[in-house]
Amino acid sequence: MYKSDPIKEISLQSNALLSTAMKLINQNAQGICFVLKGKKLVGILTDGDIRRAILKGYRLDAIISKVMRKNFLSMAVGSSAGDIQKQLKKVDFIPIVNESNELVDYASQLRFHHIPLAKPILDGNELEYVTDCINTGWISSQGKYVNLFEEKFSEFTSSNHACAVSNGTVALHLALVALGVSPGDEVVLPNLTFAAPINAVIYTGAIPVLIDVNKDTMAMDVDDLRRAITNKTTAIIPVHLYGHPAPMKEIMDIAKSNDLIVIEDCAEALGSFYEDRHVGTYGDAGTFSFFGNKTITTGEGGMIIFKNKSTLDHAKILRDHGMSKHKKYWHEYVGFNYRMTNMQAAIGVAQMEEVSKFIQVKQAIAREYNKNLRNVKGVQLPGNFGNVINSYWLYTINLPVELTSYRDNVLDSMLKDGIEARPIFIPISEMPPYKRYINKDRDYSVSTYLSKSGISLPSSIDLTKDDILRVSDSFIKAIDKVNIDN
Ligand SMILES: Cc1ncc(COP(=O)(O)O)c(C=O)c1O
CATH class of the missing domain: 3.90.1150.10 (Aspartate Aminotransferase, domain 1)
Structure with a gap:
């Protein structure tokens, strides 16, 4: 665990020594500590206060209540964010106290302006298109946006055959099944990735074969791939990790000479190119995720691009419970419900505009x-x-x-x-x-x-x-x- 208790790391009891305060301030890297008596806030002490105290002749074994500041700004629990932000223009840290003057939290510029890892940006036409779904009642998987999203996605990746699904994990599963990967087959995939590809392989009953990755690209190591192939291998899943393409030329050469299916996991690589082509267009299929932290999002969602129209048609039947396109409620296969909703696709269309x-x-x-x-x-x-x-x-x-x-x-x-x-x-x-x-x-x-x-x-x-x-x-x-x- 690397999450810690923020109050503990920034506060000390008033009988602590200056040397302890110096250590704490060094560790918390905030330049300040709050001084408590029991739980009550009685003072604050900055690294500048300590420096000045030492210059005045205080020794490191002096207790901090002798040198702490007793006059400082604190604010009450429940103060509005606006009020706190106003005060933060004057001071760097504001302790937040309850009615008994106990320290319960603190505000700082840094804490106010938290920088998240990856957040969705939904400030284009998303709201308008989703509202259109609601106003017209097309909220399930029928309606114009699913087809439109598939068309826009095909165009962007220069692939002809796209199939929208409910997330990036089922995209992998559907691609594996549509391409005929079966129980007992071996499927080679990298050891360093999110778990979705191995889970999808396991859903099919096939056996995942894990190989190591390359230090620079973080994608599957091609020498390891060569060594991993046996007469039971039917498929390879290269993963384009963090946006860096896997070495598709070598992988496709190995696949061709061993007659293997290739499904590229492009969940993290929308907009990545290997040589002059978008990732996902080298293999028999490329799969994408539109989870909230991805380059584009539909909340949850996924897409498969297929090399062949016949596999796309088969996947679309499997996506929709295995139902015949020609005879209502006639099931040709044990299929899945992996459909994307019109509302998700509406968001997707707006995201594709950006x-x-x-x-x-x-x-x-x-x-x-x-x-x-x-x-x-x-x-x-x-x-x-x-x-x-x-x-x-x-x-x-x-x-x-x-x-x-x-x-x-x-x-x-x-x-x-x-x-x-x-x-x-x-x-x-x-x-x-x-x-x-x-x-x-x-x-x-x-x-x-x-x-x-x-x-x-x-x-x-x-x-x-x-x-x-x-x-x-x-x-x-x-x-x-x-x-x-x-
Ligand atoms: C490499 C990789 N493959 C597949 C997935 C699965 O996508 P989803 O979360 O949409 O199911 C993800 C992640 O989110 C991923 O990072």
Whole structure:
């Protein structure tokens, strides 16, 4: 866990020593501590107060009640955000107290301006199109927006055959089933990813085969892929992680020479290109997610682009309970209800009107981070490894090996600055439901290292240059502290 108790970390009892206060202020990196008697707030002490006290001749074993400030601004629980923000123009920290003068929280500029990891931007035509669904009563999966969303998505990715579904996980499952992956087949996929692809493979009854990843691209390692193929292998699922494309040329060569299906998991890679084509157009299918933190969102939602029209038609029948397109309530297959609603698609259509801008902004955010962080020693920055265009869904960096054990301290320190940074995925091979699929002879050292060292920095489309600078400074400060403390 890297979340901590914010009050505990910023407060001390009034009989504590100056040396203890110095330590606490050093740890909390806020430059201040609140002084309590029991739970009651009796004073505040800043690093400047301590410096001045020492210059006056106080020793480190003096008690802090002798040097704390007794006159300070506090505000009552329930004060309005507007009032607190007004006061924060005058002071950096405001303790919040209850009617018994007990400290219950505190406000600061940083806490007021929290920077989330990735938030949806819904300020285009989303509301208008969803209102249209409600006004016309087309709120389920029929109505014009589903087709429109599929058309716009096909056009954007230059693929001819798109199928909207309820989320990115069922997109993978539907693609696997539509392409004929069956129980007992082996499906090769990377060990470093979100768990959706392995779950989808398990739903089909096929056997997932986990392989290691490449240190730069974080996508599946092609040498490992070659070694993993057996006569039971029927499919490969490359994942384009954090927006960086997997090496599709090598993967497609291996697939062709072994007659294998390829399903590209593009959940994190809308707007990413491998050579001159959008990801998802190399394999037999490419799947996408529109969860709230993705490059475009429909709340929950997903899309599959298929290479062949015949597979698309089959998938559309399976998506709709396996029902015949020609005979009502005649089920040709054991199908699924994986349909997307017209309301989700309405949001999707509005998001597609903005998608090019969103992707350009993500790439500009990455350039800004690269500029701010390029001199941080030992930290690996993301980039374009090979002839690719990274869409930078989440700007993700890796700490050097010697700092991996401090990764969570860095996250913790940034959280105190009001910044939500995220550790990267845990290798699939380390989690209990999947341990049975691990091949003991296989080496997962790269996914293990990346998982311990990786940090995704805030990447929302509405970040300002100042926000990016604040995140970068907070990260650099956290790294400096780790270096000094060690
Ligand atoms: C790589 C990857 N694949 C698949 C999914 C699943 O998508 P969804 O959450 O829409 O089911 C996600 C994530 O959210 C993902 O990151």
